[in-house]
Amino acid sequence: MTQRHLDRLLTPRSVAVYGASDKPARVGTTVWRNLASGGFKGPIAPVNPRLQTLDGMRCHAGTAALPFVPDLAVLCTPPDSIAGLVAELGERGTRAAIVVTAGLTPAQKQAALDAARPHVLRLLGPNCIGLLNPRLGLNASFTQAGARPGELALVSQSGALMTALLDWANTEGIGFSHLISLGEHMDVDFGDLLDHLATDRHTRAILLYIESITSPRKFMSAARAAARAKPVIVVKAGRAPAGIKAAASHTGALAGEDIVFDAAIRRAGMLRVDTLKELFIAAETLARFRDNRSAELMVMTNGGGAGVMVADAASALGVRLAQPGEALMRRLDAVLPANWSHGNPIDIIGDAPVQRYLDTLNALFDAPEAGAILFVHAPTAIVASRDIAEACAPRIATRRGRVMSCWLGGDTIAPARRLFEAAGIADYEAPEEAVRAFALMQTYRRNQAALRQTPAASAAGEPDLARARRLIDAALAAGREWLDEIDAKALIAAYGIPAVATRRVAATPDAAAAAAFEIAAPVVLKIVSPDILHKSEAGGVRLDLRGEEAVRAAARGMLERLRHERPEARIDGFSVQAMAERPHAQELIVGAHVDPVFGPVLLFGQGGTAVEVLGDRAVALPPLNRALARELIERTRVARLLAGYRDRPPAQLDALCDVLIAVARMLADLPELAELDINPLWADEGGVLALDARVRLSAARPAGVASFAVRPYPAELERTLAWQGRSVVMRPIRPEDEALHREFLEAADPEDLRMRFFEAPHRLSHDELARMTQIDYEREMAFVVVDPQAPGGPRTLGVARLVRDPDNVEAEFAVMVRSELKGQGLGRVLMQALLDYAAARGTQQIVGHVLRENRAMLALAKSLGFDSRADRDQPSEILLVCRRVGRVG
Known part of the structure; x- marks a missing residue:
């Protein structure tokens, strides 16, 4: 529905429970008692026409009888009452409700949504357990226990799993900022909550339990924004291949539901884990070990057996153990017994006194190759574990982002473990668990890197779209679902994919x-x-x-x-x-398929007739650039063969990436494209060559830009302008523009940068530039004006940016031109482009924050129809507001 009023749902100031009861084993009884006993400080009220009082409080007959307008209503009444109650509450001024009730029919759910919509009243549920905000003492749920305050937010599609996780977390001493049961999510969904929690200052990591996604583009936009701000960790039910259905093409058979979900999680920069316990392990690791960037692990232990367990786990999970350098070896030789392990894992021997632990830690902290250290201790009768922890914890706390710990045992080591945990050191019950946590960190960093990676420009030229359309239109007009081989090869050739020439059919x-x-x-x-x-x-x-x-x-x-x-x-x-004869060529498959949830997907892997038996494949969501295409290739086993071996030189990966990019573009340009296989596609040092292709069409148009989960680059917005006697290009910004954008900002006058960013200029990091150039076209737009003929190569002349809220109600603008070009009308051109774009997208209002001394921007805004007023929150700024978007003058 909208982002509006989620604060009333998640952080209400007052709550009413409808269907509150005194009868045992009733949901309304449990919800009311949880709310009344949770410590919530705001007004609360039970609503039940049968009762005068409940647990010593006055009970109210209905909405009109309430002494206050509740921010949040919890509905535990029969299904046929829900729509009427929502209408009453909306009229009274309530803006959020939890529908705990189960068993609503589709008609009843629609009636509730219709009643809520005029008031923008948010509905959580139905058929949900409710929610908790432990910081507020709010327990608006029928969970069996309350929750500890903390900084983790949990959003679960399963109420039963939420209660099980809550029980486990209470045992482990884990706290939460929010626990939210989505239920059937007829209104509030994962996308809404990700948007809200991404900016919640009380939440440092978001945990999701997902069974299904109903709004994929909304989910992906919210997930990508949230994952840039804080860790988002996902457990998804249904890894088993039961959901994979038979398909006519290899791609359709290989691209099952779960592998597509994996691709979506990776594309958003989130982390997927397999089990509920791993969900919390990953959250704890990201909280206490997130800043560690080491790709290798150094192990320090007082037991050889424990070291072997770590090494075995590392081998199984693909975690590399660091090799100690000569300087570190000499230093360890000086502080350890002669019979120490002389390698990694570093076995300091079971009789190690406290000083040996400290000496070893100091040596490792000073060694650059020991960037990540796993501290493993097994209890002995020689030195008390607590004494070791008391000595080591303060030292490690100064470098806690470098150390993970594992205290082996139970009651004997419990005090030592508590000391490490109190010092903020990531701690694990078993060595294998610690190594698994480190491996999850590696995966998380790869996903985050892919989210921010700057791609090289593709060498692929413009496709022959007219030729492709003729082939498709002719086939559909003839009633053909499948293109024959000759037409299929002609179609991919229209997109620049080399194919073996084939003679027309011989009868x-x-x-x-x-x-x-x-x-x-x-x-x-x-x-x-x-x-x-x-x-x-x-x-x-x-x-x-x-x-x-x-x-x-x-x-x-x-x-x-x-x-x-x-x-x-x-x-x-x-x-x-x-x-065709190319003796070094590797047989590959490149394919496209339309997933029922996430829309068009691409597949890459080892090809040939045994493609399904080999099962070496990876999938990705379009659109692609070279960085994303290369990452897709690297997720397969065949990538190691493409890198070259023995007498085989490396294949041209850029040419292969351009094939993947071309297929992604086909999915955007050709909505009728339902399935595509290029198999085999040969790749070698000479480039790529398609030997066979299969294409299935559908008049239902399952592909196309509208069905993409991630909105592709809007090439239709590119245009050439005549400005100041030269021809320039105005277009949406692209990820490939990072270098151009850095030059544009670094060439600016420092005062212009202060006017734009409201702070003293500084050297921009890759992450900052990536955030400016790798935008979500579903929610943002940044137009750049580029002079392609500038001396020394293309140059950015100006940029105008628009960031819309998730509801498209309000958008904030910013604009900047090269310092030497100010006053020549370029800012007006860019601002008008933003206004036209906002009008076309249905944005209701555009706002901007401008420093009081930025007279040029204030004058431009006034001429374009903006109203100005003092910003009450920032006295140094003026707030510009334009409620009339579109062309001015």
């Missing part, structure tokens, strides 16, 4: 032999049939045929076999193509 064996004679080289013969998609499996492919007779005989043999094995198949004839 008979004699015609196929004649085509082979014209080619005058070894040929490949394939059957052409709309009913046979996997030709190799049906015996419909013959390779390396030499001479007319060999081709004629092979064609007759194919027909004979198919008459017996596939008598129902329609045979249109044969295709004949020259036999």
Whole structure:
């Protein structure tokens, strides 16, 4: 519905419980007692026409009888009462309600939404447990226990799992900023809550338990924004392959629901874990070890067996153990017994006194190769674990972002573990758990890096869209769902993907032999049939045929076999193509498929006839750039072969990336594209070559930009302008613009930068520039004016930025031009582009914050119809407001 009034839901000042009861085993009884006993400081009221009082408080008959307007209402009444109560509450001024009630029919849910919409009243549920805000003492739920205050927010689609997690967290001493049960999320959903929690100063990490996503583009936009601000960790039910359905293409068969969800999580920069316990392990690690950037682990232990366990776990999880350098080895030799392990893991021997621990830690802290240290201790009778912890904890606390700890044992080491935890040191019950936590950190950093990586520009040219449209329109007009091989190759060739030239269909064996004679080289013969998609499996492919007779005989043999094995198949004839020979080529598959939730997806992996048996594949959500395409390739095993080995040189990865980018663009340009396989696609040191392609079309138009979970670059907004006697380009900013944008900002006058950013200029980091150039086109827009003919190469002349709230009610603008170009009208051109864009997107209001001394911007805004007023929160600023968006003058 909207982002509005989520604060009334999550941080209410007053609460009323409808259906509050005194009867045992009633949901309304539990909800009321949890609320009344939770320590909430604001007004609360039970509502039940049957009762005069409840637990010593006056009970009210209905909404009109309430002595206050509740910020939040909790509804535990029968399904047929919900819509009426929502209407009453909306009229009274309530702006949030939790629908605990289960069993609402689709019509009843729609009636509740219709009643809520005029008042922008937010609905959580139905069929949910409710929510808790421990900081406020708010327990508006029927959980079995309250929660400790903390900085983790948990949003769960399953109420039962939320109660189980709460019980476990209370045992472990873990606290929460919020616990929210979504239920059937007819209104408030994951996207809404991610947007809210991303800016909540009491939440440092967000935990999600997800069963399904209903608004993928909204979810992805909110998830990408939240993941840039704080860790977002996800458990998703349904890793098993039961959801994978049979499909005609290899891509359709391989791109199952769960692997697509994985791709979405990775694209958003979030972290996915497998179990509920890992959810909290990851949260704790990111809280206490997040800033550690080491890719390798150094292990310090007083037991050889514990060290072996760590090494085994590291090998299984792909975690590298650091190699001690010569300087570190000399220093350890000086402080450790002669029989120490002389390697990593560093075994300081079981009789180690306290000073040996401190000496070893000091040596490791001074060694650059020991960036991440795992401290593993097994209790002994020689030195008390508590004494070791008391000595080491203060030292580690000064470097706690470098140390993970594992105290092996139970009651004996409990005091030592508590001392480390109190010092803020990440601690784990078992060595394998610690290594798993480190591996999760590696995955999280990779996902975050992919979120911020600056891509190189693709070398792919503009596609021949007219040719592609003719092929598709002709096929659909003829009632054909599948393009034949020749048209499929022509389609991918229109997007710049090299393909083996194939002769038109030869109707008979004699015609196929004649085509082979014209080619005058070894040929490949394939059957052409709309009913046979996997030709190799049906015996419909013959390779390396030499001479007319060999081709004629092979064609007759194919027909004979198919008459017996596939008598129902329609045979249109044969295709004949020259036999390609590239001895170093690796067989790959590139494909596209439309997922029922996240829309178009791309697949890459090892190709050939055994593609489904090999199962070496990865998927990604479009759109792609070279950085994302390369990351997709690197997630497969075949990537190691593409890097070259023995006498095989490395394949041209840039050419392969451009194929993936081209297929992603096809999905955007061609809504009728339902499935695509390029298999095999050869890749070697000479580039790429498609040997075969299959394309399925659908008049239902399942692809296209509108179905993308991540909105692609809006190329339609690019335009050429005549400005000040030169031709310049105004277009949306792209991730590839990072270098141009850095030069633009670094060339600016320091006073201009202060006017724009309200602070003294500083050297911008990659992350800051990535945030400016890698925008979410669903919620943001930044127009740049670029002079492509500037001396020394293209140069950014100005930029105007618009960031909309998730509801598209309000958007904030900012504009800046090169210092030497001020006063020449470029700022007006950029501002007008923003106003036109906002009008086209239906944005209701544009606002801007401007320093009082920025007279030029204030004058420009006034001429464009903005009202100005003093900013009450920032006396040094003026607030500009434009409620009339679109072209002015």
